[in-house]
Amino acid sequence: MPRPRRALLSRQRIVDAAAALVDAEGLDAVSIRRLAAELGVQGPSLYNHFATKDDILDAVADAVVATVDVSAFETCDWREALRRWGHSYRAALAAHPNIVPYLARGPGRRPGALAMADAVYGGLVRAGWPPARATHIGALMRYLVTGSALGSFAAGFAEDPAVYAEQYPHLSQAHLLAGHRHSVDSGAFDLGLDLLIDGLDRSKGN
């Protein structure tokens, strides 16, 4: 099949299909040939629209980041804005967990990530934070969100109690963690967000 009368592909269609495939079957399921097959096309055709496979995944990752809601920095107190942003940020990653390892890898210099950084930094500076401090706060939030979205802490423990009995005396209840996985992970995140915001609030007056 030479050039068709109407284009079969577009950047948007490719990104959408890649995102769906990542969500459904994970990062490893995304190969050029497999993705092309989902689009009814041969593998190398994708290179007419993207230079490399990573460019495709970059676009998928950025699409996820672009869904984060930063509007609170326009309308709310900085405390409430940080809280809403943090929850929205984490929720966006949690909605597409399979792309998170990729997203966390490289620096996010794409439009969605930059727009988010712009809104957050601008909001914090407008609220009176010194630039250096605003940078640290933004970085810190990123650490917390990506760290929590990346690997479940609770899932790191086997469900078989026998694993711990012998060698790890304090982990005798650890096998229960996997069952409460979501509440443990979100509880830890909420704790971190609270400590962070309260601590900043207290330090601001000084």
Add this chain to the structure above:
Amino acid sequence: MPRPRRALLSRQRIVDAAAALVDAEGLDAVSIRRLAAELGVQGPSLYNHFATKDDILDAVADAVVATVDVSAFETCDWREALRRWGHSYRAALAAHPNIVPYLARGPGRRPGALAMADAVYGGLVRAGWPPARATHIGALMRYLVTGSALGSFAAGFAEDPAVYAEQYPHLSQAHLLAGHRHSVDSGAFDLGLDLLIDGLDRSKGN
């Protein structure tokens, strides 16, 4: 070459070579054949010692985690212990940044990670923290450390100011971040650790 008079390989030698290769050239440089070549051997020979490539990388990751110093939980106040552990944990990952994306991916059920969890959880509970809270604190620290070790925040910004001028009004100074990369990243981590410990300290009395 059939079986040699003296074994050429051992699990330890393979892990050491893999760690060196990861450190020197990154995760992508580690292929079975390449790693074997470093060891003066053909690729499939490695499968006499490890079942899969991931098993090798797991061992590398666990060796890094095993270097984290948790002794402070035996000798110090929980506040100081958390601080020392946090710094040691982050330093261990920062010393081998290329393995971090791999480490952050999967659950760490290997001996080094479990020993660390055991010491931390045991220390916090001994200090009087309720088990659920101790779990959250451990998880939170992991989020902070892996989040900060994983991707440099500062490196996410291009050094070319022109990138920002048009579209991102608040990021006009962002091109300077890459230059202060380390101080920005460690400053944000230190801020987070301080806020976390101070906040916990204040909440403990209640």
Add this chain to the structure above:
DNA sequence: GCACCTAAACTAGCGGTGTAAGTTTTATGG
């Protein structure tokens, strides 16, 4: 001391990967 079994290397090869090169046909701009 010999037979046996396992260990640890090998070679060959399968199916899959990302991507480069070159081909063909269609759509479009000067």
Add this chain to the structure above:
DNA sequence: CCATAAAACTTACACCGCTAGTTTAGGTGC
């Protein structure tokens, strides 16, 4: 109306993780 660019194609390369089967050295029981 023709030249050019676009968008699909096919072919092919070098590499990937891993399996299977082979060969020989080392250690163990009779």
